Amino acid sequence: MIPASYAQRQMWLLDQLEGPTALYNIPLVLRMSGRLDVVALRAALDDVLVRHESLRTRFPQLAGEPYQEILPPDEASVDLTLVPTPADELESAIARASLDVFDLAAEIPLRATLLTPVSGQPPVDRDSLVTGECVLVLVVHHIAADGWSVAPLWRDLSEAYAARCAGREPGWEPLPVQYADYSLWQQELLGEAHDPDSVRAGQLAYWRQALAGAPEELALPVDRPRPATADHDGGLVRLDLPAELHAELAELAARQDVTMFMVWQAAVAVLLSKLGAGEDIPIGSPVAGRTEQELEDLVGFFVNTLVVRTDLSGAPTFAEVLGRVRQAALGALDHQDLPFERLVEELAPVRSVG
Structure with a gap:
């Protein structure tokens, strides 16, 4: 049994405290145009799952403590959901896809939604090729990724998609370590508290x-009292x-x-x-x-x-x-x-x- 890392454990505790919420979702949005090979995209998403164990890790608990349950590659798959979406409803559809809630104990922490066009040139075959403006929405729970992770995730997905479109598997070098290795290394590095x-x-x-x-x-001069329970509302100020x-x-x-x-x-x-x-x-x-x-x-x-x-x-x-x-x-x-x-x-x- 592989224990959750310290950061994962804290995220798990927050999930337990907050209850079902999208607060710690990381939405990644990619707008595309032209001809999209849906079969190749599905295969590429699964390639990324195979490459990164963190994306196929669930977090059940034992005696009140979470641990990492890494699913074997043949038991984990990304369900790419195709949603026909009018162009004027794209933003609201992206928001809806981004707000899906994860069950960390039962699900892998990655979801994928493909928003496809409903007007203009019709798709060639919705199960294989889509033409026109599409939007891919990936949602990763923060327990499995952070801001730095965005670059390797997009890079590996791009390489895998190109390979699958060419009829082959991605030819990348194996990763030297996985996240579970880091979790164990972190515990060993820090040593015992006593x-x-x-x-x-x-x-x-x-x-x-x-x-x-x-x-x-x-102590800062604020324009309203702090609520008894955090509502997580925020604002954006451009500089x-x-x-x-x-x-x-x-x-x-x-x-x-x-x-x-x-x-x-x-x-x-x-x-x-x-x-x-x-x-x-x-x-x-x-x-x-x-x-x-x-x-x-x-x-x-x-x-x-x-x-x-x-x-x-x-x-x-x-x-x-x-x-x-x-x-x-x-x-x-x-x-x-x-x-x-x-x-x-x-x-x-x-x-x-x-």
């Missing part, structure tokens, strides 16, 4: 010191960055020996402080979590969260703030092996469903 010489103990000690006395919540300003920021980063990420991290910290959040600004930042080259081509849930704490006391200049952010960010990256979920459990801050 071992003072383990990686887990050393990194936990760092984070205890780095976050000692940090505020558990930033356009002129090329000239971007060039100046890049020059600033080079002069201060920081990355562009550190510049923006510092800017956000200063902004929050000016809005009333105080002088101690901890900001959670996602990192890819793929610290080994062998993990780069895998579809899986590797992302981790690091807390970058910025000290704005003493009226520092922005250059001084950049120096503080650089030190905090590099320290965080040096101690990124400890999963954020484990850190939260160890530090036990006050938590709320709001």
Whole structure:
């Protein structure tokens, strides 16, 4: 029995807490035109399933703990659903397909819907060829993928589709490892919690010191009270960055020996402080979590969260703030092996469903 990784376990717990929800779906949308070979696409989707074990993994539980049940390739298949859709209803159809709910214990975490045209030139054969404007909607549950996974998923699907259209299997090199290997490696790397010489103990000690006395919540002037239960409603604010300003920021980063990420991290910290959040600004930042080259081509849930704490006391200049952010960010990256979920459990801050 292969245990769920720390990130998978946390996602599973959230799924248990939230109940049936599409909150952690990752929708991937590809618009296509011309002649689409549906048979080849179905075969290519199954090729991707064979290549990436994470996409054919279910999460049953034993004694209240989830584990990875990896289905054999001949027992897992993507059900590509064809939905004839008028052009003026594409956006709503994409939204509906993206909101399908997964049963993590019983289903593989990947679905595929092909929105096909209903007007104009008729399809040659709906079971084999579709012509015109089509939209492929892939929905992956976050327990099986992250943002980095999008590139290898599309790349492998494209290569497999091209191969199947040519009447052959994809000729890619086998992956050196699978996600289950990473899960076991992660447990071995971190070591036992009671071992003072383990990686887990050393990194936990760092984070205890780095976050000692940090505020558990930033006090910001908001336009409404926080609800008793999170409703997950959000908004989108567009920020356009002129090329000239971007060039100046890049020059600033080079002069201060920081990355562009550190510049923006510092800017956000200063902004929050000016809005009333105080002088101690901890900001959670996602990192890819793929610290080994062998993990780069895998579809899986590797992302981790690091807390970058910025000290704005003493009226520092922005250059001084950049120096503080650089030190905090590099320290965080040096101690990124400890999963954020484990850190939260160890530090036990006050938590709320709001």
